[in-house]
Amino acid sequence: MVLDSTPSGQGHAPGGQRPPVAGHDSLTRRHAAVRAAAHAGLVGPGAPVAGLLDVAGIRAAARELRAAFAGDAPVLHTFAVKAASLVPVLELLNEEGVGCEVASPGELELARAAGVPASRTVLDSPAKTVGELRDALATGVAVNADNAQELARIDALVRERAGAGREPGAPLGMRINPQVGTGTIGAMSTATATSKFGVALRDEGAEEWIVDSFLDRPWLTRLHTHTGSQGVPLELMAESVRVVYALAERINREAGRQQVDTIDIGGGLPVNFAGEETAPSFSAYADLLRATVPGLFDGRYTIVTEFGRSLLAKQGFVAALVEYTKTSGGRRIAVGHAGAQVATRTVFAPESWPLRVAAFDAHGEPKTGPALVQDVAGPCCFAGDLVARGRSLPELEPGDLVALWDTGAYYFSTPFGYNSLPRPAVHGYWTDEESGQVRFALVRPAQSLAEVLAESGVGQRGALTGAGEGPGPLGEVRSRPIRVHTASTAR
Structure with missing residues (x-):
């Protein structure tokens, strides 16, 4: 509606027309x-x-993002669903050419419900289950492995698919923690020396392990980094991208071919909460990247972005x-x-x-x-x-x-x-x-x-107050609890 x-003005927009982008400031x-x-x-x-x-504002922000990264390099822009987990918002962004970056089964289902195709969806999470990974490979959702144990799980799934005569089925990559430093908000900084995210690039032996992992797996074709967030300066974000770009160049050089064809630079552009100005802008960040990592934009790599807060906050x-x-x-x-x-x-x-x-x-x-x-x-x-x-x-x-x-x-x-x-x-x-x-x-x-009541277990009243119906200790009526069978009671 x-x-x-x-x-008294209720009804559908005339002719189903879309809200215009133009308007007042x-x-x-x-x-x-x-x-x-x-x-x-x-x-x-x-x-x-x-x-x-602001519907017009959302459309305008998406268009500013696409314009900022336009050029020779193919670009897939995705929206970090956690920043606005609302299906109509994801639909609107999808219509504006922005896919979804998801970090849970729930977020993936939101993206699907919004009509976002798997080809424009990226799964990032530090705790993906085998079931989530299998689903992603079966449906073509891109996956960035967070760690060596997750990569081993993906190995097993790739072998499982190969045994059935199937390709890996989805674009697969690895998340890298370039360990470049901390922003002003520690809890939001993802590229610290001890961050929980990704493979720590500067740990002893880590870079050699990463390179060998790619050379051993021709289907591993992506590198991912996400350093930005509120309180992280653009220079630190750009340095992370430069480090990962250099890693991609090394892998491709040692592979003797362009094995890594996609670099996912994450998102995390800070937002100006102090005033009306949108600063930094997408164009300012893209320009800094062009100056810092010019090879990223020459057309050899597909660029993936995962902006969230900066698209929707204002x-x-x-x-x-x-x-x-x-x-x-x-x-x-x-x-x-x-x-x-x-x-x-x-x-x-x-x-x-x-x-x-x-x-x-x-x-x-x-x-x-x-x-x-x-x-x-x-x-x-x-x-x-x-x-x-x-x-x-x-x-x-x-x-x-x-x-x-x-x-x-x-x-x-x-x-x-x-x-x-x-x-x-x-x-x-x-x-x-x-x-x-x-x-x-x-x-x-x-x-x-x-x-609210349903979420709080109202349907399970009586589950903890006794076995069977009848009055409780204060005379209230108890409902029959749900019987849960454990290993000891199911004999």
């Missing part, structure tokens, strides 16, 4: 979306928190109702409905993940008036549930709305189930070219309390 900004579109969402009841007393995605935001305001110790506090359940990283690591907060009245109009230093708190039952600390904003009042900008990636799409708070609805928005009105499409419905 597509909903416009007027209370991002901030203007966001302000219009808050106003329209408040008017339509998508956020407010009946829907205290919601995620909103294309979405969380809007939430302010429920109460209070003063404690002289500090003004606005208590609302966006907290750790949607802004998990910001709440637990505010120095690393600060967010810009905008204040709106109940009608979705930007608040004006003198700035007041205040905290913006969430609904979770612990003291640190603050999305903004000591922030200067127009004085917030009950019924107002706050918007957390730059939260289109990782925030509302991967919520944290604290206090059994239900997942918020997510809506896409765009401006209709003919009417000029903001239109909405539901991307994910809000989670109901019945669904």
Whole structure:
């Protein structure tokens, strides 16, 4: 269903037309979306928190990415599904020529449900099971082996397929940890000396083992590295790509042919959470790579990218109702409905993940008036549930709305189930070219309390309180527990 900004305006877009890419600048579109969402009841007393995605912004970001890497080298752009695990978003990106990078069976099923072909899907995970690997080889999903033990599993599967007269069936490669250093956020840095990801290139004997592994396996044709993430400088990312490119050149030289034909450079472009500017841009990174690793772009290698946060962060935001305001110790506090359940990283690591907060009245109009230093708190039952600390904003009042900008990636799409708070609805928005009105499409419905109960085992009531039906110790009725057979009870 597509909903416009007027209370009675429900219906499908005329002729099934796609939302246009052209429109106002991002901030203007966001302000219009808050106003329209408040008017339509998508956020407010009946829907205290919601995620909103700028459809035109997503399309534009995908096109900027493709333009930045255009040239002689073939390029497969994939989207890191963990950054926005929403099927309609993956559909939209797929339509814009961006496939999927997946790191779990669930993410792979999301990509499939979105219609993303196996030829544009890459499986990366440090803990792939034999079943996951077998499925990837059978369906043609590219795999990057994370370690020697995983490579041995792939060997066995390749032999199994060969015994049945079949080729390996999927593009196969190896993830390399170039061990180039740490960014400003240690937990986000994947190319440290002791990172859990990939084969550590600079460990003693590792490079020789990697080269020998490729020479022994003609079907091993890819190298993969992923160094970037929030807090990692572009120069460190480019150096990782240079190191892996040099490794590919060595393998091909010793093989006497171009065995490695694809270099997967990962993603991880940092996002500017401090302001409106999109910096660094995809073009800035691509230009740095061209200067640092010119051979990567001469057409001999296919380039694979796996950007996530940088494609979606600035294309979405969380809007939430302010429920109460209070003063404690002289500090003004606005208590609302966006907290750790949607802004998990910001709440637990505010120095690393600060967010810009905008204040709106109940009608979705930007608040004006003198700035007041205040905290913006969430609904979770612990003291640190603050999305903004000591922030200067127009004085917030009950019924107002706050918007957390730059939260289109990782925030509302991967919520944290604290206090059994239900997942918020997510809506896409765009401006209709003919009417000029903001239109909405539901991307994910809000989670109901019945669904919260189902996830919390309500269907298994009585499983732990006794064997059989009848009254419990306090007189409540017990249901019959599910009998689980173990080795000792199944005799």
